[in-house]
Amino acid sequence: MNTRRNFLAAAGLLAAGAASRNALATAPEPHHHDSADTAPPLHPGSGRPYNPVVTLNGWSLPFRMKNGVKEFHLVAEPVEREIAPGMIARLWGYNGSSPGPTIEAVEGDRVRLFVTNKLPEHTTVHWHGLILPNGMDGVGGLTQPQIKPGQTFVYEFVLHNSGTFMYHPHADEMVQMAMGAMGLFIVHPRNPRQMAVHRDYAFLINAYDIDPGSSVPKVNTMLDFNLWTWNSRAFPGIAPLVARTGERVRIRMGNLTMTNHPIHLHGHVFEVAGTDGGWVPRTARWPEVTVDIAVGQMRAIEFIADNPGDWAFHCHKSHHTMNAMGHSVPTMIGVQQDDLTPALQKLLPDYMAMGSSGMAEMAEMDMPLPDNTLPMMTGRGPYGSVEMGGMFSVLKVRDKLPAASTEQLAWAGLDAFGWYAMPSGTQAHTVPTDTAPAAPRDPHAPKPAAEAGARVLQVQKPTHLHGH
Known part of the structure; x- marks a missing residue:
């Protein structure tokens, strides 16, 4: 029985390899992009x-049409990704x-997706989120055999619904998505005029735990990530x-982290126009400035860019706008460290006292960091450090865009056409201390005890406890 079982297993592997080679021979050429x-x-x-x-910070995969079917080729493989200038991570991805x-x-398309596995497992x-036949759902062991290293599988189905969806492994899922x-x-609507907008942006929310000086994520982390x-x-x-100014903008977001993210947009009011279940009817929408995206959810927001400026766009969990955080760093606010610094620098030459008055100084300090590590707060604006990570x-809304290519500006850099010039009288400014008005006092408020002539209660800590 063991011999027969081994023979059948070997025959199955040979057949799978042959099927994989045949599938790969008919697959479209895979496109790669590492920028x-x-x-x-x-x-x-x-x-x-x-x-x-x-x-x-991404790209769309080219396809080919073959006998009316739209064909794509994904290659699962190790990749290198620049998290931000100064840090490269060694991850797993595609193409x-x-x-x-x-x-x-497009809604109604029949798609054929070849997947070649170049991962080590x-x-x-x-x-x-896509509605498809059970055998195309991609859950290893449940709806299909896993795709072994070197094999190519093919998925084929019709796209029944338009909307915002995503793809990810359902095999060793925690490790592979953590990587x-x-x-x-x-999936776009069949009619291009349906749900049309002037600008349509999309990104996935993900998180990593990468030790300072390292480049490979820690895949067993559950919650304490340090790169959002x-x-x-x-x-x-x-x-x-x-x-x-005046354009209708859509931003599509999907969350594949281990926690929710309240995504907040400054300067504008938006509506949630879509989920991974489809489009939200206009009669069911309401105004928001923050949308909470739970784990595994997709959200598409839409708004009219009617307020010119450089507007912050971010997760409202404050520790999610920081880089390379330490989760056991003590709070040093109010702690005098000056007398300890010389002694500590004898043991740790690069030691720098910080945190006595808050952490804002982290954005200005030229503190030495391990190689391949991002500062906690970084990024410069027209008035200094933005103190974010x-x-x-930034949502950059302008009355006029440079004439060269308004579409090109959709992927231009943060300072591609300068910072917003604020009209006179529309910016907060310093008030000279000698001309600052005194704060008005409420005439009905009780007077301070000393001013009212009242006795001030004196409290003295006892020097001993009776009988103790």
Whole structure:
């Protein structure tokens, strides 16, 4: 029995290898892209027309049409990703990047997705939120065998619903997603005029735990992550979002971290226009400035960019706008450290006292860091340090955009066309201390005890306790 079982297992492996080679021979050539810059939107050259998205610090995967079927080729593989200038992470992703490329197709399309596994262990791909046949759902062991290293599997199904979706492994899931294996899947409406916007941005929310000086994520971390990222980028490495005044803007976001994220936009009011379940009817929407995105959820927000300026756009969990945090750092506010610093510097030459009056000084200090490590707070604005890291970017709204290419500005750098020039009288400013008005006093408020002539209670700590 053992001999027969071994023979059948070997025959199965040979058949799988042959099937994989045959599938790979018919698959489209895989495209690779390892830049962390935001790529131009990929306009379709064939198939149904659609208005492409701009993937923040990402790109869209080219496809080919074959007998009316839209074919894509994903390659799961180890990649290197620049989290921000000064730090490279060794991750797992697809086609040279993490997250992998955005897949864009149209409602009603039949898609054929080849997946080649170049990871050191088996994998699968789950098409999160898409309604498809059970055998195409990509759950290893439940709906299919795992894709072993070197094998190519093919998924094929019809896209029944438009909306914002994503893909990720459903095999050794915690490890592979902790290593960055994930990507966006955008299904556009059949009618390009339906749900049309002027600017359509998309990104995934992800997080890593990478020790200072290291480059590989700790895959067994549950909650204490130290790098909070959008599309595996941390501020100031996250690209800005650009719009002309009066344009309708959509931002699509998916959360594949271990916690929720309240994403907050300054200067504008938006509506939640879509979830991973589809579009929200206009009659069911309400105004918001913050949307909470739970684990495994997608949200698409829409708004009119009607307020010119450079507007902050960020997660409202304050420790998610920091980099390389230590989770056991003591609070030193109010602690005098000057007398200890010389002695400590004899033991630790690079020691710097900090935190006695808060952590803002971290943004200005030129503190030595281990190689391949980001400062906790970084990024410069027109008035100094922005004192942010992690999940933070800028929505840049202008009455006029440079004439060269308004579309190109969608993926331009943070300072591509300068900082917003605020009109006179619209910016907070310093009041000279000698001319500052005294704070008004409420005439009905009780007078201070000393001014009212009342006895002031004196309290003295006892020097001993009776009988103790």
